[in-house]
Amino acid sequence: MVDKTSRWLEDRLPVWRDVAVRLDAVERGRAAAPEDVVKVISAYPEIARDLAIARREAPRGPLTRRLEQIYLELHRSIFRSPGDWRRDLARLFVSDAAEIAQSLRWHIVWVTALFFASASAGAWLINQYPELVGLFASEAMIEQVQSGRLWTEGLLNVAPSSLLAVQIFTNNISVSLFALVVGIFYGLGTAYIIGLNGMLLGAVFSYTAQHGLAERLFEFVAAHGFVELSVIMVAGACGVSLGEALARPGRETRVQAFQCASLRAGKLMVVCCAFLVGAGLIEGYISPDPAYSLALRLSIGLGYLAVFVIVLSGALGRLPRRAE
């Protein structure tokens, strides 16, 4: 018996070493050699058999553990979905994002309604009680508005466009992602963030209107604001969908529903973050620059919004899903 085991090990060791090397080449190489791939696939049942023998002869020994690792790597390599990141990325922008946005359309409607209701509440509040503006704006901002100037004026004298753009899109991406993840508190966290941002916007617009600066503020936000706000609505909808998955998981378990909602939301947010980078660049380079007229700003803002809507509406068509 010992002699048989010894011969078996002598026979099989070179095969295992060869499979380990080829497997490594297949996993690391961009384009694996066909013979390596064929060898790796045909080795799978052989290694399974060897592993069964090794477990009987030397359970938990180093050889068995190494064989288990190779077997697991073979299993992963053979049964994983084919990957092509360029195609996956293209499909995400062309069809997946639209599919997810369609499935969240009612969430988007409700979150938008909440945002505008909060904005109206904020505007009404400051209209009735202007002294409460300190709840929404810093002292420096209030002083500037009272002296007839917007805090956005002369921004380019303080920081260059490049830095402004980076700061802005980093901040916007953080806010959007935060609005998404706090949806884990049964959607209440997201509702709070959306409500707060809505009130803030309404209050600030109302206060600037009281000082005759609302038009200038609109002029400032016209180029970037439409997409920026739309992305925050979509992020909010994703956050609410997380909360809904936990509160009403349907036929799935809560964990499964939450996982599914998170992965869908994550995909959509990749697309949204790309748009936020664009909005940040516009806000850094175009919005603070007085050389751009309102008409041009509106064209840029609405044009960019149109691109955003086209992507999320599925108007770009569909890319076929790869065979699983």
Place this chain on the structure above:
Amino acid sequence: MDGTLKIPSVTGIDVELRIAGPGGRSYAFVIDWHIRVLVALAWIIVSGFSFGGIDAVAALEASPSDFLLIVVLPAAMLYVLYHPVLEVLMRGRTPGKRMAGVRIVKRDGGVPGVGPLLVRNLFRLIDSLPFLYLVGLVATMLTKQCVRVGDIAAGTLLVYDDTDATAFDDAPTSRGIERLGLERAELVRDLLARWPELRQDARAALARRLLEREGPVPEGLGDDALRERLEQLLK
């Protein structure tokens, strides 16, 4: 605390992976945290010196935006993007995880894709609340598979992945197997591999038990002598 993840396969030969508990996870995280802090600091020092030398603070006063763009922002990016970027590039590992012998896998044992890895990192915003990853730590202590919120969202978990890649290179010889049988030869090899990690009295006791099956072992044999005798058994 550590459980196992069973990976079924079409051949009927299943594999079990040991799930990393809060200890293994924290160990990997602490190593990674040190690496990213050091890398970010290194960038600040190197770029800060090239920017303004020892007078970098004066340079900051003169041109704060350049300083922020060249020095601070890349350092912040290195710190923040360390996990998501490396986990994607290293297929579920990071340098810290590699050192701690753990890796991220899907619930079916497979390598997670870009989507789950990004979602897992996105939920660090929740796991890091209110400070020092308290939510994440508590979650790993309370959940059956020792997962944090990000892992639940992404459908991933951390498993031990610390097999010795040289196991085939120093496999037992035919004479070793004939003398001991494969199972005991492997036990001896395992003990020799773990020799430096074990306490001296523990490894001596284990070595004696293995050697006594082959014949009497004189009293008073030192640590090196016991090790040498074990090595002889395999030759």
